[in-house]
Amino acid sequence: MELRTLEYFLAVVREGNISGAAQALHMTQPTLSRQLSALESELGCMLYQRSNKGIVLTEHGITLARYAESIVQLAEKANEEIRLPEHSVAGPVHIAAGETRIMRSLARAMQSVRDRYPKVTFELYSGTSAELMDNLAKGFYDMLLECEVRSHKYFEVLELPERDVWGMLVRKDSHLAKLPVIHAQDLIGEQVIMSRQAYRVGALDEWLGDVREQLKIVSFYNLPLNSKFLVQEGVGSSFTYEGLFDGNAENNLVFIPLAPRLTSNQGILWRKGPLSRQAQVFLDTVRKECGQQIRPSDTF
Numbered sequence: 001m002e003l004r005t006l007e008y009f010l011a012v013v014r015e016g017n018i019s020g021a022a023q024a025l026h027m028t029q030p031t032l033s034r035q036l037s038a039l040e041s042e043l044g045c046m047l048y049q050r051s052n053k054g055i056v057l058t059e060h061g062i063t064l065a066r067y068a069e070s071i072v073q074l075a076e077k078a079n080e081e082i083r084l085p086e087h088s089v090a091g092p093v094h095i096a097a098g099e100t101r102i103m104r105s106l107a108r109a110m111q112s113v114r115d116r117y118p119k120v121t122f123e124l125y126s127g128t129s130a131e132l133m134d135n136l137a138k139g140f141y142d143m144l145l146e147c148e149v150r151s152h153k154y155f156e157v158l159e160l161p162e163r164d165v166w167g168m169l170v171r172k173d174s175h176l177a178k179l180p181v182i183h184a185q186d187l188i189g190e191q192v193i194m195s196r197q198a199y200r201v202g203a204l205d206e207w208l209g210d211v212r213e214q215l216k217i218v219s220f221y222n223l224p225l226n227s228k229f230l231v232q233e234g235v236g237s238s239f240t241y242e243g244l245f246d247g248n249a250e251n252n253l254v255f256i257p258l259a260p261r262l263t264s265n266q267g268i269l270w271r272k273g274p275l276s277r278q279a280q281v282f283l284d285t286v287r288k289e290c291g292q293q294i295r296p297s298d299t300f
Helices: 003-015 018-025 029-043 059-082 103-116 129-138 202-214 225-232 277-293
Strands: 048-051 054-057 091-097 120-126 143-147 155-171 191-195 216-221 237-241 253-257 263-271
Touching: 003 018, 003 029, 003 054, 003 059, 018 029, 054 059, 059 091, 091 103, 091 129, 091 277, 103 120, 103 277, 120 277, 129 143, 129 263, 155 202, 155 225, 155 277, 191 225, 202 263, 216 225, 225 237, 225 253, 263 277
Parallel strands: 091 120, 091 143, 191 216, 191 237
Antiparallel strands: 048 054, 143 263, 155 237, 155 253, 155 263
């Protein structure tokens, strides 16, 4: 199975038909069809069926598309690094991250690296830590900014000194907006929008305690941006980190911290073993920017 053939197959998946894929690949439709037929013969199964609206992937085709995407991405990443001149500091650093204001610290480190090495670029991938962890292990990312950082058997861990503060994003016309802080008991009977990652695990779950079973959870979210619109439309009040939304800019929204005060520690993970030169320079810069406040991973 050749990498080029997998790229052809993915082009057909993206375009939804063979003619469009052939045009995007700058090749003739019969040539592309022969390549795909050879791939099906090699694998011994049908990968797609033609319909009036284009192609429809079979179950085998869906499976191959998932693996092909991973294979092609890893090949591109390897090609990027191998083509760099020896001993040069250039090329992309692939960083996965959840949504947290601590990204500002990483942004300062990025700019510091760019000032010294202008050929270094940064590719960011957003998602929850749980969603991104698998691709970090597979090598798609150089590192991951993990929310609720913990120790890991197969990753190096650099805990960051800053902490995110938990609170509720509420409408200004809600009675919760009149409170200086929100206690767990204040949420009994309230319509609540909950972080899927924080539900039943981590610091927020411990803070809720027995009240968790009395919450009226109306929606779950992976990343908090969309939850903001639910709050604006009165669906409920949302758990989130401080600093992700500007209350003044959002007009009818306000952030109220939790009591007792609840914080989450964040950190950077990377696979054990050598990093690319540019990724190592970035990691060293983060260490320097944070100074001696960083605690080694074996302290938590």
